[in-house]
Amino acid sequence: MTADEAPRTRPVTLEDVAQVAGVSRATVSRVINGAQTVDPALRTSVEQAVAATGYVPNRAARSLVTRRADSIALVVSEREQRAVSGPFVGRMFTDPHFGRIVGGLLDVLRPAGIQLLLMLADDDASRSQLVSFLRQGHVDGVVLLSSHADDPLPELLTRTGLPTVLAGRPTRSAAPIAYVDVDQQAGARLAAEHLVGLGRRRIATLSGPLDMPAGQDRLTGFRTAMAALGEPDVVAVEGDFTQAGGAEAMKRLLAEHPAIDGVFIASDLMALGALPVLYREGRRVPEDVAVVGFDDSSAALACDPQLTTVRQPVEEMAAEMAGLLLRRLGEAGRSTPSAVFHPTLVLRQSA
Amino acid sequence: MTADEAPRTRPVTLEDVAQVAGVSRATVSRVINGAQTVDPALRTSVEQAVAATGYVPNRAARSLVTRRADSIALVVSEREQRAVSGPFVGRMFTDPHFGRIVGGLLDVLRPAGIQLLLMLADDDASRSQLVSFLRQGHVDGVVLLSSHADDPLPELLTRTGLPTVLAGRPTRSAAPIAYVDVDQQAGARLAAEHLVGLGRRRIATLSGPLDMPAGQDRLTGFRTAMAALGEPDVVAVEGDFTQAGGAEAMKRLLAEHPAIDGVFIASDLMALGALPVLYREGRRVPEDVAVVGFDDSSAALACDPQLTTVRQPVEEMAAEMAGLLLRRLGEAGRSTPSAVFHPTLVLRQSA
DNA sequence: GCTGACCGAGAGAGCGCTCTCTCCACAGTC
């Protein structure tokens, strides 16, 4: 491999390449950056010199003059909840969703030569540190993963003027901010239609937290769809998108409405918690109670029986977030188009 | 917030601060970098000027001259296995482990003002691109998460001379490379002692892949401990650390040894797959078969009943990786001490 | 054959910072 020739003592610079190729630094720079106004013969000899020297551009020097960082920040915004002992680990990082998003982002960013910076914000101090870091142009754009409804970060980021895209519809749509989301209501409708199509008549739902857009939308969508199917009065119990919350919500549901024969649970993780509660109460799934989840996360496969669930194409959505950002970098000051993806129903054993 | 005064049109530079404070650029630089040879009065006025202007140093300019990047790379090395359709998402990213590691790393890196770059390597092309990127000094150190045994990356990274630390003992310990790991054998011993202490006598194990250090060590440790407890002939069936692999391994185990009353499953994820197989074969857990897992991952809680499992302190281990790297940055050319953490047994319902 | 347009390549400034070197002021020594 020719790159081995690059001595670690003094890295190869543009100047070195220029000398080897017998041209000026500027010409090498043109070749590296793909300028069209270069004589093909010179281009070839420059390319050979680059290969021979194992040259790789120095990012720092480049960003110093271009004022671009060639990197975007993945900001994970957590509610402040530092553990009493041991290092802090947010909910987001342990959520399988997170990894899928990272994968989808890198899939677009890597070919574009853009680095992904991982940043965490979980209290006022870290937030203001984050914002001042971002203001100084250390990154070209921001992908924000926010886990809670009353997050000031979308607002703060908008004010920095940095291209920003949110994962999921923001709570307060005050500031015009781009987001990528799945059509939550359509997903809930898929669940409703499937349960009704199965002949279930006493259908309830375990919703997500109603202060989160995803929680609201899935409930609204489900109720609307059920009403359209002739079932205007759907019982809903609020959960919190966690496994424990799912178990607790299912207990409440069964206590108040023991006769249900179908339930739409607004996240797979909640379903994972809710299923054992059903068994303990002597219900079989899907024979006695049909269950439809939401997300098609790994939790859906961990359930027994495996969960019929509404799939959101997380990886594609993440790729779209990256793409959206990249396009905005190209044309500064563009408007902020959002993207909404279509969910699909994945049929497994639970309904 | 004073930082609001920083105009996005032209960021505040050292020069600006110097002018406001009535000193030279060099003096401001000294204050920023905490040099001791500054008159207290000047220091104060510089600090005020920094606050007033909302100055934040330009990283690119700084790295250009210091030749430090103030960032470390988190390299995720995956076996090449691009999906036939849709974006690629590696196993590592969807593993809850990954998020815990990120959390632990950030916990140390953030206070030190060091950024975390996320990089992915999954084939020869991306590997050589990665290595040449790293060679050029774009990062100060590397944390490597490798998911497979025959990974050439540890070797490649060592040759770059960059401070590197591995998550988990490397397969080939040819090159002296630092790593952070849990004492796998001690963990397996905890499982063995617990199962035997429960009075179980027909104990088997579902091991991890035997071409991976973690797989080997857990099996060796379990067998050694069982032998010491008077049970030299432990049946072992090899799994692959996945949920599906766990189910498959358990089927084979039951087919060949239906009389078992205790089993050590070398990862929680495999246990998650194995438990339903036990139920389908009419065994109760823990009454008929006691089950001990390994990892104390979220999968342990997802199991029904919840899993008694060997806990490895992932977050602390990640923090140690970051700390180890930071220390090596300070004193270049240091030796490479590794760190091995002690596992503990977490008692839940499955054993 | 001369002028002007045009195209490709080089010269050189300068991005914001660090760091060495120089210089100044003051104190101490003979």
Added chain:
DNA sequence: GACTGTGGAGAGAGCGCTCTCTCGGTCAGC
């Protein structure tokens, strides 16, 4: 009083790159 020593501040170079400006050369048009 001249000299040396010392601590603290400023001047200035230069990190590696991009990009504008300039300039030389070629060619079409009159």
